[in-house]
Amino acid sequence: MANPAKWKDLDLKLQQEMVSFVECIRAGMSCDEAADATGVNTPRFYRYVHKYPELNEMYKKAWEIRRAIAVHEAENALLKRVRGYTKKKTRRIQHKDSNGNVVRETVEQEAEEIGPDIKAIEIFLRARVPEEWHAAHKTETTVNVNQQATVRVNKMLEILDDNQAMEMAALFLDKENGQDDDNDDIIDVDHSDA
Numbered sequence: 001m002a003n004p005a006k007w008k009d010l011d012l013k014l015q016q017e018m019v020s021f022v023e024c025i026r027a028g029m030s031c032d033e034a035a036d037a038t039g040v041n042t043p044r045f046y047r048y049v050h051k052y053p054e055l056n057e058m059y060k061k062a063w064e065i066r067r068a069i070a071v072h073e074a075e076n077a078l079l080k081r082v083r084g085y086t087k088k089k090t091r092r093i094q095h096k097d098s099n100g101n102v103v104r105e106t107v108e109q110e111a112e113e114i115g116p117d118i119k120a121i122e123i124f125l126r127a128r129v130p131e132e133w134h135a136a137h138k139t140e141t142t143v144n145v146n147q148q149a150t151v152r153v154n155k156m157l158e159i160l161d162d163n164q165a166m167e168m169a170a171l172f173l174d175k176e177n178g179q180d181d182d183n184d185d186i187i188d189v190d191h192s193d194a
Helices: 012-026 031-038 042-051 053-083 118-128 135-159 162-176
Strands: 085-096 102-114
Touching (some): 012 031, 012 042, 012 053, 031 042, 053 118
Antiparallel strands (some): 085 102
16 A cells, blocks of 8 residues: 555545444454445455555454454353253143143243263363373373283283282282392293193
């Protein structure tokens, strides 16, 4: 914009139309919806946005506010799913006479408790406390590795007789408790008759 036009020199009615268009954007309307609501067509609006820096600033701020509102609404919706909520149901009951004619109608309201959503909790925690909750994936991997190791140990124990298994378990417990002073406790496993 070499020589921007002055907003204050623009016709007052046209200024009001442009501001109304911006207000519609801020309220969450699309450009086409704003055009329908204000009577200002979208290409014309964009020409004015590029021509008048003041309108351009209003438009940018409207989008910033709209984005902030959308983020706030999304956070609230996620928080609602994290905490759980009560869902109200309305049920209409028709009371009929012996001929099948509706005599009266009653309305009952029920409250259904919707519990916290585990996936929503995970998303929330990964976003709010990433240093702690990205480690959750690593923990799951460690658990899987430990489960695989347990399966291998169980297969080994099937090969060993009871005495060898007891000795190996005692060695493992000694090692876990820091009592691995000497390396003399080596168990020979004979695979020849297995």
